[in-house]
Amino acid sequence: MNQIEMPELKTELKATRSLTQSEMTHYREDGYVIVHGLFDRDEMMQVQSVCQEDPNLTKSLRTIIDHQGKTWHASLWNGLNDSLVSIVTRTARMVEAAEEIAGEECYHLHSKIVQKPPHDQSCVDWHQGFYSWYNEGFFFADPIVTCTIAITENTKDNGCLQVIKKSHFLGRINHVDVGNSHMCDPHRMDKILERLELINCEMAPGDAIFFHANTIHGSQQNKTDDTRILMHCHYNAISNQPFPEYQEFHPYFPLEKLPDSAIKNKLYVSGFEADIKDWNWYSRDPNQ
Numbered sequence: 585m586n587q588i589e590m591p592e593l594k595t596e597l598k599a600t601r602s603l604t605q606s607e608m609t610h611y612r613e614d615g616y617v618i619v620h621g622l623f624d625r626d627e628m629m630q631v632q633s634v635c636q637e638d639p640n641l642t643k644s645l646r647t648i649i650d651h652q653g654k655t656w657h658a659s660l661w662n663g664l665n666d667s668l669v670s671i672v673t674r675t676a677r678m679v680e681a682a683e684e685i686a687g688e689e690c691y692h693l694h695s696k697i698v699q700k701p702p703h704d705q706s707c708v709d710w711h712q713g714f715y716s717w718y719n720e721g722f723f724f725a726d727p728i729v730t731c732t733i734a735i736t737e738n739t740k741d742n743g744c745l746q747v748i749k750k751s752h753f754l755g756r757i758n759h760v761d762v763g764n765s766h767m768c769d770p771h772r773m774d775k776i777l778e779r780l781e782l783i784n785c786e787m788a789p790g791d792a793i794f795f796h797a798n799t800i801h802g803s804q805q806n807k808t809d810d811t812r813i814l815m816h817c818h819y820n821a822i823s824n825q826p827f828p829e830y831q832e833f834h835p836y837f838p839l840e841k842l843p844d845s846a847i848k849n850k851l852y853v854s855g856f857e858a859d860i861k862d863w864n865w866y867s868r869d870p871n872q
């Protein structure tokens with residue numbers, strides 16, 4: 585499905601919420617910044633219902649095996665359209681914040697929704713986004729910005745996102761293969777945990793965390809009766825597209841930005857469209 589023309593939306597495209605100077609400083613110094621109330625509860629309720637009810641979500645599910653052999657699942661997409669989840673990634677407040685951080689015009693790289701069911705034992709092993717993006721032909725880490733939105737309440741008990749403060753200054757570190765994925769070299773990770781602070785990113789629905797491509801992150805088991813949902817949206821500077829031989833795995837799609845009112849005004853045509861273009865997660869090395 586293509587992005588449809590909505591001329592009435594073009595009137596006011598400036599973000600209603602931009603990053604403050606102190607948020608920008610926090611991001612630069614610590615490798616992440618939590619922005620409270622980037623979306624409101626009503627907007628998040630709409631996304632929550634899609635996560636709970638939309639059968640399309642399962643069509644783009646990928647299974648990831650952690651270091652204990654337990655599995656977790658992510659619904660992925662890269663192409664943009666007029667479904668609700670896509671519209672979230674196109675809102676001015678998201679795109680402009682990413683562009684403020686990247687310092688230039690960005691496009692949507694890919695996104696995913698990760699739902700941790702009640703009492704789920706799996707964990708997302710410590711990793712850096714740029715470990716994979718480097719292997720996928722991307723050049724610079726700085727202009728790749730992740731914005732992770734809490735769709736539900738995120739607590740330490742239900743396996744909220746954890747980040748290692750200032751780990752973006754470590755550069756890209758070695759990872760080891762585990763399951764069908766990879767994690768930070770455990771020996772090095774022990775040393776990092778002795779020296780740097782682990783932050784539990786407890787967030788209310790609608791809060792968001794922006795973080796650097798080299799910021800080490802992961803999450804633990806869900807010990808509660810509630811499902812924990814996060815939506816991870818990745819943006820990249822247009823100038824930082826992967827080398828041509830890798831571009832079929834990460835094709836460029838122009839990003840048509842939408843006003844922040846788009847969700848509230850329900851200017852979407854579906855909940856979730858499984859839009860994954862030319863992208864084969866976990867078997868994507870063109871040299872294989």
Ligand SMILES: O=C(O)CCC(=O)C(=O)O
Pocket residue numbers: 658696698708743744745801802803814816
């Ligand atoms: O949702 C989570 O707990 C983290 C997921 C994550 O970091 C990823 O999929 O790359």
Ligand SMILES: [Fe+2]
Pocket residue numbers: 711712713801
């Ligand atoms: Fe990640």
